Amino acid sequence: MPNIVVLVKQVPDTYSERRLSDSDHTLDRDSADAVLDEINERAVEEALLIKEAQGGEVTVLSVGPDRATEAIRKALSMGADKAVHVSDPALHGSCVIQTSKVIAAAVGKVDGVDLVIAGNEATDGRSGAVPAILAELLGYPQLTHARKVVIEGTTIKVTRETDEGLTHLEASLPAVVSVGEKINEPRYPSFKGIMAAKKKPVETLTVADLGIDAGEVGLASATSTVVEAAPKPPRAAGQKVEDEGDGGAKIAEYLVGQKLI
Amino acid sequence: MSFTESEERQALRKAVAELGRKYGHEYTLKAARSGGHTTELWNEAGELGYLGVSVPEEFGGGGGGIGDLAAVCEELGATGTGLLQMVVSPAICATIIARFGTPEQKSRWLPGFADGTLRMAFAITEPDAGSNAHRLTTTARRVGDGWVLNGRKVYISCVDESQSVMVVGRTEDAKTGKLKPALFVVPTDAPGFEFQRIEMDVIAPDSQFQVFIDDVHLPAEALVGSEDAALMQLFAGLNPERIMASAYAVGMGRFALDKAVEYAKTRTVWKEPIGAHQAVAHPLAKAKVELELAKLMTQKAAALYDSGDDMAAGEAANMAKYAAGEAVVNAVDAAVQTHGGNGLASEYGLGALVAASRLTRIAPVSREMILNFVAQFSLGLPKSY
CATH class of the missing domain: 1.10.540.10 (Acyl-CoA dehydrogenase/oxidase, N-terminal domain)
Incomplete structure (x- = not known):
């Protein structure tokens, strides 16, 4: 009966135009629709599949502004049991290390955690570093980029998929797993799930509640900051290949150059 | 509020x-x-x-x-x-x-x-009665504990996809005079129950049917509720129908408008995307206004219905249905026009919506019958029929 914590993050919808704010180059959250990051839906789905097969409890954990409750509700409406929401203005502009420290402290607030499931990388920051840093901070083994997760007693087996190929990992619980796109197809929340979500407990914590000094987090003490940002250049015209009998070879050459074949 | x-x-x-x-x-x-x-x-x-x-x-x-x-x-x-x-x-x-x-x-x-x-399909309209529910002739005769049903229905949606049909008829002793309807649930595979697809020039994944009911034997429990409650039952069922028809139309209108807006933002034949031209922008803006108004009235009708106020819901549901039918026809028309020739090309899928949207002005209750209702019920004008 594993006790699972799923990390979820509210991100700007990838369909909308995403920008950084002019003042401090942090994410401009008001300029785009906010959604539960799709990879997190897969993380929640994996947790629910494990729970449905073996029992246990699923807690979603989110660090983000007040508005992140929408993303938390979505995860709860899919079927998670409860949530922890760390929300504090002091967190604005936090780097991956600061964020991971906060997450680690918040995981500590959940009793008897066996497994932490995260997405492998968020669609906004795209550092892809949080699961690894978190595992280090918690002292748990890390099993990243999972496309398959199997839990047998206190052992976890993961098929890890990266550009280099497949790796088979095995570790003892408790552990941190990050999942990739191929792990599963997330479910849609049922109407009953939506109605039940509002009644599920959401514990809201500040950094002080986690025993962290506000000065340790946020932009001012971040280990990384965005120095400069420019909007994406407009799409340039494509490359035209004149076919002089060698069109096929030229196309193949181009694709090889792009590392597509 | x-x-x-x-x-x-x-x-x-x-x-x-x-x-x-x-x-x-x-x-x-x-x-x-x-x-x-x-x-x-x-x-x-x-x-x-x-x-x-x-x-x-x-x-x-x-x-x-x-x-x-x-x-x-x-x-x-x-x-x-x-x-x-x-x-x-x-x-x-x-x-x-x-x-x-x-x-x-x-x-x-x-x-x-x-x-x-x-x-479950729903069968009320008859070939010779049309919008005049008082002329329904589908009749149920008592035989022993049960009923024998006879009649014809037309423009009944989705009969082939349904296990049963709720049929609006009248009991034999109420054959003349004021309508005293009775509702029966009839399995689509009952002996004597036949249905035939009506060829329509509407591109939709659901079909319309003529239904022939010849001496269909039904058990007593096929009668919905009590024999005397059917008029209340119809009111209870037809308000949701109008609210849902409005929502269906508003949804279709939103789909057409979204496609048109996307096209108007990206299609460029002079300097600016065509959406910069007011002749293109204004019909789309008008469609947006009309759809929002229809949606708002639909929400009002639903809120009244859900609060238990059937009478007030009836007026609002009719108005919502009117507004939504007009709004979707205009929205689809504007979307087609925005697309030019592409508006009727199969690839863009808008041509298919022309007849489908037009249908919402007719069914489940025509624009004209709604205006009659508003004239008589809301305005107190004299009846013409």
């Missing part, structure tokens, strides 16, 4: 829209053009409880209201995957059974409505 829907309603809309996008307009068009149905979408929406949102919780439903069901209907429509039978099966039939059915009828049918596994 609040003009913001509850968090749950908003979450429901988002979830349904995601499901609709997974299937997409292409899916619906492909089914329509091949004479098929959108059964997979119906089934998945049913499993997720989206079709049973307004069925009472004790029978496995969501325990919500018609406002929730209308939100589902609208959001599917807005992704180009509208489900026509939502207007009938969960809205009319399930509502009538939930409100007026006997305890046995409720426990027999409501769980199937809750998860969408039961699909």
Whole structure:
């Protein structure tokens, strides 16, 4: 009966135009629709599949502004049991290390955690570093980029998929797993799930509640900051290949150059 | 008074829209053009409880209201995957059974409505009666404990996809004089019950049927509720029908408008995208205004209905249905015009909406009958018929 914590993050919808704010180059959250990051839906789905097969409890954990409750509700409406929401203005502009420290402290607030499931990388920051840093901070083994997760007693087996190929990992619980796109197809929340979500407990914590000094987090003490940002250049015209009998070879050459074949 | 829907309603809309996008307009068009149905979408929406949102919780439903069901209907429509039978099966039939059915009828049918596994058509219109419900001639004769039903119905949606049909008839002793209807649930495979597809020039994944009822023997429990309650039953069922028809139309209008806006933003033949030209922009802005107004009236009608005020809901539901029918016709027309020749090219899928949107001005109640209702009921003008 594993006790699972799923990390979820509210991100700007990838369909909308995403920008950084002019003042401090942090994410401009008001300029785009906010959604539960799709990879997190897969993380929640994996947790629910494990729970449905073996029992246990699923807690979603989110660090983000007040508005992140929408993303938390979505995860709860899919079927998670409860949530922890760390929300504090002091967190604005936090780097991956600061964020991971906060997450680690918040995981500590959940009793008897066996497994932490995260997405492998968020669609906004795209550092892809949080699961690894978190595992280090918690002292748990890390099993990243999972496309398959199997839990047998206190052992976890993961098929890890990266550009280099497949790796088979095995570790003892408790552990941190990050999942990739191929792990599963997330479910849609049922109407009953939506109605039940509002009644599920959401514990809201500040950094002080986690025993962290506000000065340790946020932009001012971040280990990384965005120095400069420019909007994406407009799409340039494509490359035209004149076919002089060698069109096929030229196309193949181009694709090889792009590392597509 | 609040003009913001509850968090749950908003979450429901988002979830349904995601499901609709997974299937997409292409899916619906492909089914329509091949004479098929959108059964997979119906089934998945049913499993997720989206079709049973307004069925009472004790029978496995969501325990919500018609406002929730209308939100589902609208959001599917807005992704180009509208489900026509939502207007009938969960809205009319399930509502009538939930409100007026006997305890046995409720426990027999409501769980199937809750998860969408039961699909029930609704048959009221007759060839010689049209919009005049007082001229219905489908008649039930008492035989022993049961009934024998005879009659003809026309323009009945989705009979081939349904296990049963709720038929509006009258009992024999009420054959003359004022309408005293009686509602019967008739299995589509009952001996003597036949149906024939009506060829329509509407590209839709659901069909219309003529229904022939010849000496169909029914058990006593086929009569919905009590024999004397049928007029109340009809009122209870037809308001949700109008609310749902409005939501269906608003959804379709939103879909057409979204396509047009996307096209107007990206299509460039002079310097600016064509959406910069007011001759293109204004009809789209007008469509937006009209759709929002129709949606607002639909929400009002649903809120009144769900609060238990059938009379006030009736007026609002009729007005919403009128507004939505006009709004979707104009929105589709503007969307086609924005696309120029592409507006009627199969690839863009808008041509298919021309007849489908036009239908919402006619069914389930025509624009003219709504104006008659408003003239007489709301304005107190003299009757012409």
